[in-house]
Amino acid sequence: MLSSTIYGGVPMSEWRNLLNNGNDNFHNGKLQEAEYCYKEAAFHLDFLWSANTTKVPLLMAWICTYHNLASLFEAKNNPDLSLQYLLIPHKRMLLECNSDDCCDDTKLITHNALKITFMPILMFSKRYPICETCLESLSEFKADLNLNQPITH
DSSP: OOOOSSEEEEEEEHHHHHHHHHHHHHHHTTTHHHHHHHHHHHHHHHEEEEEEEEHHHHHHHHHHHHHHHHHHHTTTOHHHHHHHHHHHHHHHHHHHHTOOTHHHHHHHHHHHHHHHHHHHHHHHHHHHOOOHHHHHHHHHHHHHHHSSSSOOO
């Protein structure tokens, strides 16, 4: 559980409040206000998670915030921007898990997070047309992900 203390100058409760306000605004049709809240929350979460990459709840909240932005832009009938907001956390997890600068714990956390970032992209590709190169890339990534699944006997 994350405390409500100040970490790196940012109160932990601030991003939670921003996410809650964003969700309330989104559900009430106030998309501009929701967008602002989500972007601010993403900024705070990026700062907090970058300072401590083993805090999984911060990472999950950061990913969730970008997925909220993707949903918001899909609701605004802007699938191109929606896809971009889905790709931001996915590409970041790919970079982090393949980085030589990351510790083993962070690599494991980000590798596992790829499963969370990939599925919304795959679902998006079923709702909206995407280019052939991207479709091939998705198929290859899905196959790689399936290969790395542990087998339970």
